Amino acid sequence: MSIAPTVNEWFLANRRDLPWRGEGFGAWGILVSEIMLQQTPVVRVIPRLEEWLARWPTPAALAAAPAGDAVRAWERLGYPRRALNLHAAAVAITELHGGVVPPDVPALLALPGVGEYTARAVAVFAYGRRHPVVDTNVRRVIARAVDGQASPGVPSTRRDLAAMEALLPEDAEDARLFNAAAMELGALVCTARAPRCAACPIAHLCRWRLDGYPPYLGVRAPAQKQYEGSDRQVRGLLLAELRASDIPVSAAELATVWPDAAQLSRALAGLLADGLVVSGDDGYELPG
DNA sequence: TATCCGTGGGC
DNA sequence: TGCCCAAGGAT
Numbered sequence: 058m059s060i061a062p063t064v065n066e067w068f069l070a071n072r073r074d075l076p077w078r079g080e081g082f083g084a085w086g087i088l089v090s091e092i093m094l095q096q097t098p099v100v101r102v103i104p105r106l107e108e109w110l111a112r113w114p115t116p117a118a119l120a121a122a123p124a125g126d127a128v129r130a131w132e133r134l135g136y137p138r139r140a141l142n143l144h145a146a147a148v149a150i151t152e153l154h155g156g157v158v159p160p161d162v163p164a165l166l167a168l169p170g171v172g173e174y175t176a177r178a179v180a181v182f183a184y185g186r187r188h189p190v191v192d193t194n195v196r197r198v199i200a201r202a203v204d205g206q207a208s209p210g211v212p213s214t215r216r217d218l219a220a221m222e223a224l225l226p227e228d229a230e231d232a233r234l235f236n237a238a239a240m241e242l243g244a245l246v247c248t249a250r251a252p253r254c255a256a257c258p259i260a261h262l263c264r265w266r267l268d269g270y271p272p273y274l275g276v277r278a279p280a281q282k283q284y285e286g287s288d289r290q291v292r293g294l295l296l297a298e299l300r301a302s303d304i305p306v307s308a309a310e311l312a313t314v315w316p317d318a319a320q321l322s323r324a325l326a327g328l329l330a331d332g333l334v335v336s337g338d339d340g341y342e343l344p345g
Numbered sequence: 346t347a348t349c350c351g352t353g354g355g356c
Numbered sequence: 357t358g359c360c361c362a363a364g365g366a367t
Contacts, residue, residue, distance in 0.1 A: 096350090102363090193363075250356080
């Protein structure tokens with residue numbers, strides 16, 4: 058079945074006016090936006106993205122800054138390893154690609170923090186290459202409209218890319234549009250909870266709807282672990298302490314952020330192993 | 346492949 | 357109110 062023309066037409070009339078969709082928004086901006094958008098809602102990304110691009114308008118500009126500046130400027134976007142990865146990617150782009158974000162998927166995949174989704178998103182949205190782009194929204198749209206399932210099953214890159222490829226228009230520009238359109242449909246209409254089927258352009262041919270909205274019976278991903286009291290929370294508290302200080306912080310000062318010494322030690326060791334924190338004679342600090 | 350990695354908002 | 361979810365990636 059060919060849903061692309063209908064979904065594309067809906068997209069042209071209903072798409073959000075997002076910064077990375079503007080004319081002349083370059084490949085570097087697209088890459089930064091895609092990394093920031095990994096597991097992070099659009100509304101929280103937009104202000105941080107604009108600050109970043111004003112400060113570091115090119116990969117070379119970011120590469121010339123200390124990695125710790127990137128971690129500090131990440132503020133509270135979450136998963137701060139992304140900031141470190143983005144800095145390392147900027148260094149790689151500067152040193153290996155002449156300061157230009159590479160246009161092909163294998164070169165993009167080789168960049169730190171760039172996986173199957175992000176590599177294709179950059180190749181398609183920044184360079185107009187024809188590839189399937191599959192994120193959580195697209196997986197859900199296909200699961201429902203095509204497979205008749207309320208939720209996508211366990212992710213499988215090969216299977217998910219093949220499913221999207223089967224729907225993808227031949228023309229590269231139509232394909233680029235459809236990748237964005239399917240994502241937008243999942244984000245605005247075919248949402249995880251309470252899908253707005255009355256507003257859906259393909260409701261009349263959605264397999265899940267035609268089958269009477271059967272409940273999902275497959276295996277579900279295990280629920281996210283409780284954040285309160287987790288190592289993640291302790292890492293976040295430690296990093297917040299270090300972000301707030303311009304000078305190295307002593308172990309004694311860091312010890313005040315969490316009562317459980319063993320857990321705090323474990324979290325700090327993790328941050329050191331990740332390269333998010335370095336230790337020197339005067340204490341702990343963000344990397345130089 | 347299952348698990349880990351932040352943070353915040355919605356219901 | 358606790359749980360689910362959010363343009364994933366690395367190991």
